[in-house]
Amino acid sequence: xxxxxxxxxxxxxxxxxxxxxxxxxxxxxxxxxxxxxxxxxxxxxxxxxxxxxxxxxxxxxxxxxxxxxxxxxxxxxxxxxxxxxxxxxxxxxxxxxxxxxxxxxxxxxxxxxxxxxxxxxxxxxxxxxxxxxxxxxxxxxxxxxxxxxxxxxxxxxxxxxxxxxxxxxxxxxxxxxxxxxxxxxxxxxxxxxxxxxxxxxxxxxxxxxxxxxxxxxxxxxxxxxxxxxxxxx
Amino acid sequence: xxxxxxxxxxxxxxxxxxxxxxxxxxxxxxxxxxxxxxxxxxxxxxxxxxxxxxxxxxxxxxxxxxxxxxxxxxxxxxxxxxxxxxxxxxxxxxxxxxxxxxxxxxxxxxxxxxxxxxxxxxxxxxxxxxxxxxxxxxxxxxxxxxxxxxxxxxxxxxxxxxxxxxxxxxxxxxxxxxxxxxxxxxxxxxxxxxxxxxxxxxxxxxxxxxxxxxxxxxxxxxxxxxxxxxxxxxxxxxxxxxxxxxxxxxxxxxxxxxxxxxxxxxxxxxxxxxxxxxxxxxxxxxxxxxxxxxxxxxxxxxxxxxxxxxxxxxxxxxxxxxxxxxxxxxxxxxxxxxxxxxxxxxxxxxxxxxxxxxxxxxxxxxxxxxxxxxxxxxxxxxxxxxxxxxxxxxxxxxxxxx
Numbered sequence: 001x002x003x004x005x006x007x008x009x010x011x012x013x014x015x016x017x018x019x020x021x022x023x024x025x026x027x028x029x030x031x032x033x034x035x036x037x038x039x040x041x042x043x044x045x046x047x048x049x050x051x052x053x054x055x056x057x058x059x060x061x062x063x064x065x066x067x068x069x070x071x072x073x074x075x076x077x078x079x080x081x082x083x084x085x086x087x088x089x090x091x092x093x094x095x096x097x098x099x100x101x102x103x104x105x106x107x108x109x110x111x112x113x114x115x116x117x118x119x120x121x122x123x124x125x126x127x128x129x130x131x132x133x134x135x136x137x138x139x140x141x142x143x144x145x146x147x148x149x150x151x152x153x154x155x156x157x158x159x160x161x162x163x164x165x166x167x168x169x170x171x172x173x174x175x176x177x178x179x180x181x182x183x184x185x186x187x188x189x190x191x192x193x194x195x196x197x198x199x200x201x202x203x204x205x206x207x208x209x210x211x212x213x214x215x216x217x218x219x220x221x222x223x224x225x226x227x228x229x230x231x232x233x
Numbered sequence: 234x235x236x237x238x239x240x241x242x243x244x245x246x247x248x249x250x251x252x253x254x255x256x257x258x259x260x261x262x263x264x265x266x267x268x269x270x271x272x273x274x275x276x277x278x279x280x281x282x283x284x285x286x287x288x289x290x291x292x293x294x295x296x297x298x299x300x301x302x303x304x305x306x307x308x309x310x311x312x313x314x315x316x317x318x319x320x321x322x323x324x325x326x327x328x329x330x331x332x333x334x335x336x337x338x339x340x341x342x343x344x345x346x347x348x349x350x351x352x353x354x355x356x357x358x359x360x361x362x363x364x365x366x367x368x369x370x371x372x373x374x375x376x377x378x379x380x381x382x383x384x385x386x387x388x389x390x391x392x393x394x395x396x397x398x399x400x401x402x403x404x405x406x407x408x409x410x411x412x413x414x415x416x417x418x419x420x421x422x423x424x425x426x427x428x429x430x431x432x433x434x435x436x437x438x439x440x441x442x443x444x445x446x447x448x449x450x451x452x453x454x455x456x457x458x459x460x461x462x463x464x465x466x467x468x469x470x471x472x473x474x475x476x477x478x479x480x481x482x483x484x485x486x487x488x489x490x491x492x493x494x495x496x497x498x499x500x501x502x503x504x505x506x507x508x509x510x511x512x513x514x515x516x517x518x519x520x521x522x523x524x525x526x527x528x529x530x531x532x533x534x535x536x537x538x539x540x541x542x543x544x545x546x547x548x549x550x551x552x553x554x555x556x557x558x559x560x561x562x563x564x565x566x567x568x569x570x571x572x573x574x575x576x577x578x579x580x581x582x583x584x585x586x587x588x589x590x591x592x593x594x595x596x597x598x599x600x601x602x603x604x605x606x607x608x609x610x611x612x613x614x615x616x617x618x619x620x621x622x623x624x625x626x627x628x629x630x631x632x633x634x635x
Contacts, residue, residue, distance in 0.1 A: 058549060058629045079244045079553050086245040086551020093633065097546040101262020113255065114551035116246035158550075 004070025006166040006197045007032040007055060012064030014050050014220075024050040025061070026220040032166060032199060037192035038227075039208035040201045042217035049170075051217060052201050056089055056168050057081050069165045086114040090159030090167040094174035096151045098143035104130060104154045105139045111161040129157040133187055149180030156187060166197035173207065185210065245551040247559070255556075256563025259536060260571075267568060270532040274572030274612060275579060277522025278605045282580025284518055285601035288511040290588040293596050295504050301377060302434040304497040305337075305472060309463040309479055311490055321459045322491075326483040327369065330463055333482060335471040340371040341460035342439075345450050347420040349396070349443040351406050355418070361405045365396075365419055366442045366461070367450030375464045376433055383411045383428030390427050391446020394419075394453050397428040399440040417443060420454055436496075525572060526612035533565050533620035537627075544624055545632030558625035565617020566610055573609025577602050 007030075014025035024047045032038060042048045053059035054066060057073050060081075066073050068088050073081055090111070098107050108126035109119075117125075127139055133153040143151050152172060159167045169188065173181040185207065188198055192212075200211060208214050216223040247255070260267040309330065311322045323329075327341045345365040348357065372378070373385045384390075386397060396417065398408060408415055408426060416423040424445070433439050450456035463483065467475045472495065480491035537544070544557055552560075581597050588595040 053630045056549065058633070077244075079555075082548070082551050082553040082556075083244040083246075084551075085549060087243065089549075091546075091549045093546070093549075095542065097542050097633075099258065099262070099543060099546075101258055110547075110550055113251050114245040114247055114547075114556065116248050116251075118248070119250070119254075 003034060004067070005031045006034045006036070006069060007199075008065070008067045009055065009061075010065040012054060012061045012066060014047075014054055014059070015062045024220050025054065028064070028217075028220070028222055030215060030222060030225065032197060034165070034197050035192075035195050036213060037188070037198050037211055038200070038213040038215055039211040040199055040215050040217060041203065041205060041208035042223075043203060046217045047220040048201055048203070048217050050220075052168060052170050055199065056091060057085055082114070087162060088165040090162065090164040092152070092155050092159045092167060092169035092172045094171035096143070096148075096155045096175070098151055098154055098158075100142060100144045103140045103142055104135060104146070104157075107143060107154055108158045108161050111158040115162060126157070126161055129161045130154070132160070133157045147180065148176050149183050152176060152180070152184050153187060156184070156191075160191070160196065166199060167191075169198060169200045171202055172200060173202075173204070181207075245553055245556070247552070247556045252556075252559050252563055255560045256567055259540070259560075259564045260567050266532060267571065270529050271568050271572035271575065273525030273528040274522060274569050274609050275525070275574075275576035277518055277520075277525045278573050278576025278609050279579035279583065280518035280521050280576075281515060281608075282577050282598075282601050282605045283583040284511055284514040285598050286580060286584030286596065287587055288507055289596040289598045289601075290584060290593045291507060291591070292504055294591070294593040295500055295507070297594070298434055299497050299500045302497055302500070303377060303466065304495070305467050305469050306376070306496060307465045307467060307472070307475065307479065308494045308496055309465060309483055310461075310492050310494070311484065312492060321457070321461075322463065323484055323486070324458050324460075327460050327463055329482045330465055330479060333465075333467075333475065333478060335468045335475055337466045337468060338371055338375050339463060339465040340369040340375040341447075341463045342369075342372065342444075343367040343447055343450060343456050343458070344461045345445070345454050345456045347454050349402065349406070350418040352416075353418050353423075362441060363402045363405060364438075364442050365454075366439070366444055367447040367454075367456050368444050369447055372444070372464070373430075375466055376436060376439070378433050378436075378439075379431045381429045381431045383426070385428055386444070386446045390449075392448045392452070394422060394424040394445070394449055395427045396424050396443040396445045397430060398426055399430050399442045399444065400432045401437075401440040402443055403429040405441075419443065419445075422453075522608065522612060526569070526616045529565055529568050529572075529613060530616035530620065532568070533561060533617055534623070536564070537561065537620045537624045540624075541627065541632045544627050545629050545634075548629035548632065554625040557627075558621045561621035561624045562614065562617045565620065566613040569609045569613025569616065570606070573606045573613075576609065577605050580605065 009028055009030050012025055012028045016022040016024060040048060040051060054061050068084055073084060105123055105126045108129055109122040112122045112125065130136060130139055133156050135150060135153055143154055173184055176184060192198055202208055213227050215225045327339060330336055330339045345367050347365045348360040349363050349365050370386055370391055406417055411426060415426040417426055451458055476493045479493050480488040483491050547557060581602060584597060585595050
């Protein structure tokens with residue numbers, strides 16, 4: 001299969017201006033293929049968040065290449081990069097970021113709104129996706145009436161509804177108790193089996209160890225990548 | 234292959250209907266705050282629409298009165314002046330004025346020294362503010378008056394003890410119908426009521442009078458044969474000329490004692506005064522509207538700070554800066570449109586209620602209603618501009634750092 005990587009970063013540097021400038025990412029190269037489930041792990045302050053932002057095109061690198069589905073984002077305008085996010089990237093956040101004023105189904109439908117998909121199709125696809133994450137019975141509930149685990153599943157559905165090239169999950173279990181954590185991680189494993197590409201950013205080494213591939217970040221550099229080790233040995 | 238869908242340059246896109254939906258999601262989720270912030274604008278708009286509606290309605294009532302009265306009516310009175318006259322017209326004054334070519338019709342009223350009572354048992358002092366006057370037969374036509382019931386004085390009834398009652402007089406004397414022969418007690422005798430009148434335009438004195446024929450008054454009540462007041466209707470366009478001509482015609486000996494006035498002038502002055510008041514209240518409404526707009530701006534600034542997370546999320550979901558700007562601008566306009574709609578409804582309601590109570594014809598100025606609503610939209614857009622730009626400027630990474 002000659003399909004391009006879901007995400008490829010080559011020699012990415014991210015510096016924040018100052019005296020001296022802060023180098024948050026230092027020559028980072030990583031490749032995530034379609035269908036992979038990887039953990040990006042590292043202590044706080046390691047550059048994990050910056051890596052997430054650059055991977056998700058929320059922030060642009062100072063230098064280096066970030067390409068998504070084979071498309072170099074450096075050459076795209078802000079508007080086009082927003083289009084890339086709308087179509088190819090799904091985000092799951094630690095704080096869920098669900099809107100309380102609307103039902104679960106409309107929250108999920110927000111994942112399609114910036115693609116210009118019509119309302120009826122948005123709702124249809126959202127209902128299907130909610131069923132996929134096991135919330136088919138709570139379509140019209142507002143998130144404020146849901147448990148933390150259920151909320152995160154709504155957020156996962158929102159990240160999946162537009163069938164992105166990959167899902168970026170930033171500490172998806174950070175606000176959950178151990179039972180809900182297990183449920184959400186099981187959901188992620190299930191989605192991986194169905195072929196979804198997922199990167200889980202976490203500081204929890206136990207969660208990281210449960211995933212097929214671990215990329216460890218430290219001081220803005222990739223300290224280790226289990227995929228590369230296995231190919232070397 | 235679906236090459237179009239795979240193209241990386243497909244920018245994100247928000248349908249116009251979704252701009253509205255996204256813009257409405259904020260106000261919908263925070264109903265109390267929405268109501269309160271729309272309230273300010275609605276008060277301003279209601280004040281403006283109400284003031285314009287009321288002034289239009291009251292002005293139309295005034296104009297109705299002016300046109301009922303006619304602008305060609307002159308009132309001629311005689312006062313005690315420095316000329317040393319006795320302050321009354323010569324007896325032949327009415328005939329003299331009638332001879333002026335441009336005078337279409339003229340008539341006079343005469344004082345009668347008597348009071349009108351319901352019957353002989355009412356103590357003589359209790360006149361209830363009513364009086365007795367004598368009039369020439371042409372009075373009704375001259376003043377554009379009209380009969381409510383019965384008939385006006387004719388050649389026969391104006392020479393016998395008979396009266397026609399003004400509207401207020403009939404009411405105070407407890408006379409509501411003339412199906413039975415009805416009498417009132419004037420001076421020392423009962424006098425038959427042959428008719429009652431509708432309200433006169435701008436002649437409240439006559440509304441409060443029992444009116445008898447001048448010949449009868451002179452014969453039975455020894456009234457003054459000299460007129461007290463003369464009304465003259467002149468040809469349109471000759472008003473100023475006649476104003477100058479009438480005094481010398483009415484009283485050649487003491488023309489300086491004669492004053493000629495035009496009752497419609499008073500109404501026009503009132504209309505002008507109302508206009509000035511309307512402008513003042515309109516200004517107050519505009520201030521209220523401005524304060525309402527500032528309220529919306531305030532609420533929007535707070536909303537942008539509070540909803541950083543939502544802004545970051547939407548950027549992550551693919552919203553561009555322009556989409557965020559549009560969302561918050563739409564939200565502000567929705568708040569003000571809500572306020573505007575409620576305000577227009579309130580203003581129309583107030584106009585309707587007050588005009589009905591005053592017995593005016595209800596006039597809702599559609600331009601004021603439409604203009605008020607547009608003003609609200611404009612205020613909302615202006616109020617939302619700065620908060621929307623702030624929201625759009627927020628970097629997604631910053632917005633997501635909750």
